[in-house]
Ligand code: SAH
């Protein structure tokens with residue numbers, strides 16, 4: 001009898017070495033493993049679509065591996081080219097992934113968990129109860145599915161048609177799923193995998209400092225930290241993990257994070273009307289930031305049904321940015337993408353109700 005597919009090794013995350021093991025153990029030629037990995041890296045996960053692989057090997061792969069740990073259930077396209085994908089896991093749970101195309105790059109925003117345990121009060125994912133950590137295979141499969149979609153349905157004129165950058169900014173807290181995220185990074189960065197440079201990958205975290213340290217030691221990719229306030233009492237409410245790892249602890253952790261040449265840590269700062277956009281908030285931020293190593297990305301609040309906050313008006317956002325820039329801080333305002341399909345930052349929730 002065939003084993004439960006969820007307990008099988010997953011094709012998206014398997015190493016060449018392990019795949020060779022399966023193939024040679026069945027008395028089949030080793031070079032087939034490399035061919036299968038080449039298909040996998042292109043985004044082809046169904047062995048039946050691997051043209052140069054003989055039927056007996058396709059059957060073996062189908063039998064011994066979980067080839068497609070996630071399946072595409074729904075897709076929405078925004079006017080600006082952004083695509084939002086709803087995937088169903090083998091467990092029946094669902095996650096969302098977003099492709100953000102620009103002229104020169106294609107960025108995939110990956111989910112790392114189903115729901116999130118951290119409960120930031122402004123975040124739609126945070127309103128969903130935590131259900132599961134994604135496996136490395138489920139994380140990588142999101143990238144591969146987008147690659148496949150771009151091959152089947154090329155991007156409109158003027159927008160990049162390839163996946164060039166990855167951001168772990170979808171559903172969930174990547175640093176609360178170290179095993180899945182680390183293993184996915186290993187494959188995404190390895191030569192036999194997608195071979196993406198650490199400079200093209202960003203992990204966003206609400207600030208789990210021990211895990212940020214591990215990330216820097218193991219996979220020193222770009223780091224983005226959801227700061228949202230540089231005042232402890234305020235951040236305790238907005239980003240509750242601050243109660244466990246307050247600003248002083250975060251400060252030391254960020255100072256120690258290894259940076260690639262000419263790279264900065266991004267401090268994400270969501271502006272909420274009359275909550276964290278006051279003059280004293282600017283002052284606290286100026287006191288907190290290490291301008292040599294860090295820059296600020298101001299985020300407009302993206303509303304969702306029944307969201308409890310309102311965003312800072314544009315005029316105040318601009319004056320907030322100007323106040324930082326005038327002190328020599330690198331500050332930008334993030335352009336919101338895919339808002340018409342609820343694909344923007346903090347809007348992902350994966351409930352069918354918001355998809356249809
Ligand atoms: N858990 C990680 C990554 C996922 S959230 C983190 O918190 O960093 C990705 C980004 O979206 C974070 O900066 C988060 O604070 C922000 N975000 C959450 N809800 C939002 C909303 N409603 N509007 C705008 N940004 C939001």
Ligand code: SF4
Pocket residue numbers: 116117118119120123124125126127170171172173206226
């Ligand atoms: Fe979780 Fe990030 Fe949302 Fe906070 S902002 S609830 S950490 S996904």
